[in-house]
Amino acid sequence: MKICIDAGHGGQDAGAVGPSGLKEKDVNLKVALYLGEILSNNGIDVEYTRKEDDLLGRNSSESLRKRVEIANNSGADYFISIHCNAAENSNAQGSEVFIYTIRSKAKNMAEEILNKITETMGFVKRGVKTASFYVIKNTNMPACLVEIAFISNPREEKVLSDDKMQQKIALAIAKGIGNALGIDIMEVKKGKVIAKSGLNVRKGPSTQAPILKAYKYGEIINIYSILDGWYKTDDGWVFGRYVEFI
Numbered sequence: 177m178k179i180c181i182d183a184g185h186g187g188q189d190a191g192a193v194g195p196s197g198l199k200e201k202d203v204n205l206k207v208a209l210y211l212g213e214i215l216s217n218n219g220i221d222v223e224y225t226r227k228e229d230d231l232l233g234r235n236s237s238e239s240l241r242k243r244v245e246i247a248n249n250s251g252a253d254y255f256i257s258i259h260c261n262a263a264e265n266s267n268a269q270g271s272e273v274f275i276y277t278i279r280s281k282a283k284n285m286a287e288e289i290l291n292k293i294t295e296t297m298g299f300v301k302r303g304v305k306t307a308s309f310y311v312i313k314n315t316n317m318p319a320c321l322v323e324i325a326f327i328s329n330p331r332e333e334k335v336l337s338d339d340k341m342q343q344k345i346a347l348a349i350a351k352g353i354g355n356a357l358g359i360d361i362m363e364v365k366k367g368k369v370i371a372k373s374g375l376n377v378r379k380g381p382s383t384q385a386p387i388l389k390a391y392k393y394g395e396i397i398n399i400y401s402i403l404d405g406w407y408k409t410d411d412g413w414v415f416g417r418y419v420e421f422i
């Protein structure tokens with residue numbers, strides 16, 4: 177499974193700009209990179225149209241063509257474009273996800289993404305809508321364009337500007353994608369084992385639980401969840417005191 181992630185705008189095209197100066201292109205990129213990290217940690221291949229502050233062309237039509245070209249050459253199964261919305265009315269709020277037509281094979285994914293974002297972030301659900309946006313019209317694979325929230329709304333701009341919230345949004349989008357694909361997406365953190373003599377991996381989150389194996393000092397491990405100071409890893413549970421997040 178491969179997903180092509182498109183962070184909208186970039187370079188000289190800031191996209192929409194919020195009342196306090198937050199640029200859409202920056203939010204889109206941060207969320208796109210977090211999203212890609214979560215998906216690849218969960219075994220999904222990722223292609224990005226951009227990983228930097230770059231428009232991908234001299235003007236926006238060149239940029240849009242380039243994005244579609246990257247997507248179509250990537251062999252991706254789905255295309256997800258990340259944007260923030262804007263309106264003249266600063267009270268306009270909420271999330272919407274666009275597909276090209278109502279018969280799009282991305283319709284279910286669009287609905288799942290919208291459900292997860294609105295559930296997780298408390299944004300108003302404006303719905304899954306259709307539009308002839310260039311990138312969702314011209315990509316070969318099922319495609320969605322996510323308008324996370326309104327950068328023109330001061331309250332939503334504040335949420336969009338926050339690094340932790342950007343991670344939360346990315347996780348919500350990832351879970352929506354996962355729901356549509358039947359993949360249980362987990363938020364993975366990386367940790368380093370700091371127990372000098374190694375760290376026991378146990379069957380459950382307790383020193384009473386049987387030992388399954390041991391990690392070596394300095395080993396890098398995946399952490400999927402935390403319970404009472406214990407971390408769930410690929411192999412079992414370890415005591416969190418001997419792991420340092422990296």
Ligand SMILES: [Zn+2]
Binds near residue numbers: 185200260
């Ligand atoms: Zn945009």
